[in-house]
Amino acid sequence: MNPTTDRIRGRLLAFYRSFMFPTNESMRRWALAAIVVNVGITVTGAAVRVTGSGLGCPTWPRCTPDSFVPARIDTHAPLNMAIEFGNRLLSFLVLAVAIACVIAAWKLSRGERGPVLLRLALVQPAGVVVQALWGGLVVHTMLNPVTVSVHFLLSIGMTAAAVVLFARAGEGDAPAEGLVRKEIRTLGYVLAAAAFALLLAGVVVTGTGPHSGDDAASRFGFDIQSVVRLHTDIAYVVVGLTFALLLALRVTDSPGPARRAALVLLAVELSQGVVGYVQYFLAVPAALVLLHVLGATLVWICALRVVFLMRTRGPAPVPAPEQQELHHAGV
DSSP states (O other): OOHHHHHHHHHHHHHHHHHHSOOHHHHHHHHHHHHHHHHHHHHHHHHHHHTTOTTSSOSSSSSBTTBSSOOOOTTSOHHHHHHHHHHHHHHHHHHHHHHHHHHHHHHHHTTTSOTHHHHHHHHHHHHHHHHHHHHHHHHHTTSOHHHHHHHHHHHHHHHHHHHHHHHHHTSOSSOOEESSOHHHHHHHHHHHHHHHHHHHHHHHHHHHSSOOSSTTOOOOOSOHHHHHHHHHHHHHHHHHHHHHHHHHHHHTTOOHHHHHHHHHHHHHHHHHHHHHHHHHHTTOOHHHHHHHHHHHHHHHHHHHHHHHTTEEOOOOOOOOHHHHHHHHHTO
16 A cells, blocks of 8 residues: 555544544643634734734624635625635634534543543634624624634633643542642732733723724723733733742742742743733734734743643543553554
8 A cells, every 4th residue: 555645544543543442642632622723713803903804704603794714795806705704714723623622522431531631622613603692793793892702702712611621631530639848839829810911901901992793893092001010010010910920839849830930921922922011002903913912821821831740630540451452452
């Protein structure tokens, strides 16, 4: 048989096994895929906004009053319609990954794993449905900044659920046991809460700033300088808490993974700060807005990751022998 055909067949078989005969490792890979696609659609959603394509498809669930796909109409440019419709299509990719997560978690929950993975995985398809319906509300409210902000926060919530799924798939189901001092874990929780507050302040800045998604969209009535200062002040708090956490982890000789995760978080925050200042002084160019949104999601993910690395639930159970045999046999 052709070697190329063999490789393709082998990869397709491995892909099929990854969710139909999952292991803890393949479950983590699907959870990681869920993180990636949720971050991706968050960034492309920002691209819709900064390109003025928020109402590129002026109706929902159809793109135009008479078509589910972009059709020529005089009131909307073809490029704006393509950008908005493309972002809608990405929801199907997010849904496909979500379904794979559910199948893999369901298979694992029938073996040595408890139902916790399945419950966490079910958040993903449920979130896609909620996001789709909420997207319709965003269109019908003409990109009201409140509905647009909630749309972003729903994506942040789905990303958080995927991070939790990733962490839980790599550990057991025993009660959580701290790997660091209780006070340091509490600091980690405060840091995660501050990171979420930073995201909330960010959506207020976004809803007040220049990139509304369409000329017809309304804006928050806040003073832009005031909300930017608030956002910046919270960012300083987050960086300060991260530095304090990193110092506490080092002086108490905490586990290496937690210390490295805190260091990565600090690096991401500092990079995000540089992007924020540059985009402010350059009058918020569209490309930097996309980079800033990506950075915001990475700060959120890294903050959650630090929290999970400061405790353990024991090793993940090994699949039963018969499951392993089926997995390797590919049946």
